Amino acid sequence: MKKSTKKYLIWFAIFLFVAVGSLWPLPSYIEGPGDASNLSKIVNIKDHPDKQKGQFMLMSVSIAQARPFTYLYAKMSPYYSIEPEEDVTGGQNMKAYEKVQKIYMDGSINGAIYTAYHYAHKRVRIKYAGIYVMSLMKQSNFKNKLQVGDVVVALNGHKFKSANGFIQYVKKQKYGEKLTVTYKRNGKIKKATAPLGMISKHRAGIGITLTDDVEVKPGIPIKVNPGQVGGPSGGLMFSLQIYSQLTNKDLRHGQKVAGTGTVDGLGNVGEIGGIDKKVITAKRHGAKIFLAPYVKPTKSVLKYEEGHKTNYQLAKETAKKYAPNMKVIPIKTFAQAVSVLEKQSNK
DSSP: OOHHHHHHHHHHHHHHHHHHHHHOOOSEEEEEEEEEEEGGGTEEETTOOOOSSSEEEEEEEEEEEOOHHHHHHHHHOTTOEEEEHHHHHTTOOHHHHHHHHHHHHHHHHHHHHHHHHHHTTOOEEEEEEEEEEEEEOTTOTTTTTOOTTOEEEEETTBOOSSHHHHHHHHHTSOTTOEEEEEEEETTEEEEEEEEOEEEETTEEEOOEEEEEEEEEEESSOEEEOOTTOOSSTTHHHHHHHHHHHHHTOOOSTTSEEEEOOEEOTTOBEEOOSOHHHHHHHHHHTTOSEEEEEOOOOOHHHHHHSTTOOOHHHHHHHHHHHHOTTOEEEEESBHHHHHHHHHTOOOO
């Protein structure tokens, strides 16, 4: 074999190795520290600018399909984890997954606006619009009729004031009984009819997972633009940013305040995923305070989830190891978060 041919084959082999290692998709995803966004750049309230020093930061987790090289890197790095594709996307294609994440983010923002305006004693109305279709089960008879992102507004012509109303109505129907679903897609009202299937033992149903679609109408105009960030976990930090602008209260004391957690209509803070990665992100962006959701686990959870850790416990553990100068604070409610921050200082 000529030297030139041998050299060509070696270079081709190296190219092939690099290409496969960098580009070949694996059936898993890599989760790791993401970015931190300054919420004052995202939230804009008419006649209520952010005048305080410091930042409230929106934490994100980076998610990318694994490749051989990134898989090996994640194996060696304590900051990254390898997650099965099913656990990340729920079996949906990436387009549907991204749509679901946007729905969750929109819901998170609406919940934050309502919470902040309510606690700031500013006029705000909330209107229930229906339920979002978040996914469809394989055995659902509506699988080829409904799509992720559709908004169900009525069942057999009946409208309801909450997702629970929809659920209770379906529970009363029998297996094989035809059900007409009125839904909205791209602003247009449509209908789909199919028999109810058996979605679990002794229970008939449509075969969808859902979340509420609500419209929030605040008295003071507000715009929130999260960019490409999705998911429900920004509720607490959005609420704090909006509340501080509405009241002009100094909750940050010149510091960078990071945190995460959902917020419901009653101001309760809920747990989220990837909090350990968010602690690392917060450290990289100079946060000295991290607000971590704390939901007391039930006896059932402790019994069946061996080694269960609350968001707060995992965040505290991560900070102790990688960010010892960061103060991790357990948060149960929005009101508690405000109270805790009012007492903080630069010391």
